[in-house]
Amino acid sequence: EKGGWDSFMDKEIHEDPAAVQRTLIGRMSDDGTIHLDEVHIDEHELKAVDKIIVVACGTASYAGMVAKYAIEHWVRVPVEVELAHEFRYRDPILTPRTLVVAISQSGETMDTLMALRHAREQGSKVLAICNTQGASIARESDAVLYTHAGPEVAVASTKAFVAQITAAYILGLYLAQLKGTVFRDEIRNTFDQLQAMPRKIQWVLDTQPSTIEQAAVQLADARSFLFLGRHVGYPVAMEGALKLKEIAYTFTEGFAAGELKHGPIALVDEGEPIVFIVPPARGRNVLHAKVLSGIEEVKARGAYIIAVAEVGDKDVERYADVIFWRPECPTLMSPLVDVVPLQLFAMDMAKQKGYDVDKPRNLAKSVTVE
Numbered sequence: 514e515k516g517g518w519d520s521f522m523d524k525e526i527h528e529d530p531a532a533v534q535r536t537l538i539g540r541m542s543d544d545g546t547i548h549l550d551e552v553h554i555d556e557h558e559l560k561a562v563d564k565i566i567v568v569a570c571g572t573a574s575y576a577g578m579v580a581k582y583a584i585e586h587w588v589r590v591p592v593e594v595e596l597a598h599e600f601r602y603r604d605p606i607l608t609p610r611t612l613v614v615a616i617s618q619s620g621e622t623m624d625t626l627m628a629l630r631h632a633r634e635q636g637s638k639v640l641a642i643c644n645t646q647g648a649s650i651a652r653e654s655d656a657v658l659y660t661h662a663g664p665e666v667a668v669a670s671t672k673a674f675v676a677q678i679t680a681a682y683i684l685g686l687y688l689a690q691l692k693g694t695v696f697r698d699e700i701r702n703t704f705d706q707l708q709a710m711p712r713k714i715q716w717v718l719d720t721q722p723s724t725i726e727q728a729a730v731q732l733a734d735a736r737s738f739l740f741l742g743r744h745v746g747y748p749v750a751m752e753g754a755l756k757l758k759e760i761a762y763t764f765t766e767g768f769a770a771g772e773l774k775h776g777p778i779a780l781v782d783e784g785e786p787i788v789f790i791v792p793p794a795r796g797r798n799v800l801h802a803k804v805l806s807g808i809e810e811v812k813a814r815g816a817y818i819i820a821v822a823e824v825g826d827k828d829v830e831r832y833a834d835v836i837f838w839r840p841e842c843p844t845l846m847s848p849l850v851d852v853v854p855l856q857l858f859a860m861d862m863a864k865q866k867g868y869d870v871d872k873p874r875n876l877a878k879s880v881t882v883e
């Protein structure tokens with residue numbers, strides 16, 4: 514059932530393009546409108562939403578963090594992202610105009626289930642983004658937007674993550690359409706950008722694996738890694754760091770690149786491997802310059818730089834020791850491609866160290882206890 518792959522993780526990473534593509538199917542009609550037919554929350558209620566709170570754990574919470582940037586940009590409604598286990602026990606402010614979005618691959622994560630129960634008790638509506646048909650989280654929510662990643666077997670989540678971002682983006686575009694915060698042409702244009710992503714992910718899968726594997730061979734014995742990004746690259750860095758801890762048991766820390774000078778730079782020493790998610794350089798993107806200056810800072814202190822960067826980025830070429838290339842795409846779409854080399858890198862690192870990539874120690878595929 515691994516279909517020729519030597520692990521489920523390998524197979525499932527290669528299903529990233531299909532997971533995005535299948536999650537997009539049937540969402541845009543010829544007249545350029547987005548459909549969420551199965552979301553049976555009254556349109557007036559959705560239109561009146563004045564705050565969105567994403568509740569999730571682990572990888573799903575990073576998908577929520579990515580979605581925050583896009584949804585706030587499109588819908589102009591504040592989005593909070595909260596770990597489900599923290600949310601439940603802090604007396605969060607919930608009203609009938611709060612939309613709680615619970616993101617879960619398994620649909621059985623107890624922390625997330627308890628959070629959504631609490632939100633509904635307080636009178637808020639809950640929409641689940643879930644990968645498992647009929648799971649508890651789907652059943653107990655007011656509405657479900659299914660991700661169509663297909664069953665995920667490997668314990669470390671990969672294809673579900675890109676599907677979660679895709680579904681959350683569709684929700685964002687739908688809310689923007691309802692509230693009239695984005696022109697119809699622009700909604701269609703953004704949806705087209707999403708539809709172009711499976712092809713771009715496939716390009717990474719076709720062209721980058723040998724560079725990634727070589728990097729893993731070289732870095733397998735590294736004691737720790739830092740992962741840094743800004744804007745949507747920040748949650749991608751967090752997710753890349755989580756993957757590497759989970760399956761290669763390497764000590765990692767992910768954080769926002771802008772924090773470097775506020776403390777973590779003290780950790781940087783000769784040879785320390787640091788992964789940077791570099792935003793697109795086009796359009797004189799100010800974020801690109803900022804991330805680049807972070808790279809220069811740590812390079813000067815002898816760090817070993819691994820960059821995820823856009824094809825042709827000459828500035829990055831000047832400083833990075835290894836580059837995992839991404840094809841051109843808009844910044845908001847970049848997480849869908851940028852996570853892919855990091856998934857492959859974690860898998861290759863685990864293989865180098867001789868670990869079972871599908872069944873990391875101490876972890877279960879769904880965490881059904883609080």
Ligand code: F6R
Binds near residue numbers: 572617755
């Ligand atoms: C990471 C991972 C976990 C899950 C988290 C939430 O690879 O698998 O961090 O993402 O336990 O699980 P779900 O999405 O099933 O609620």
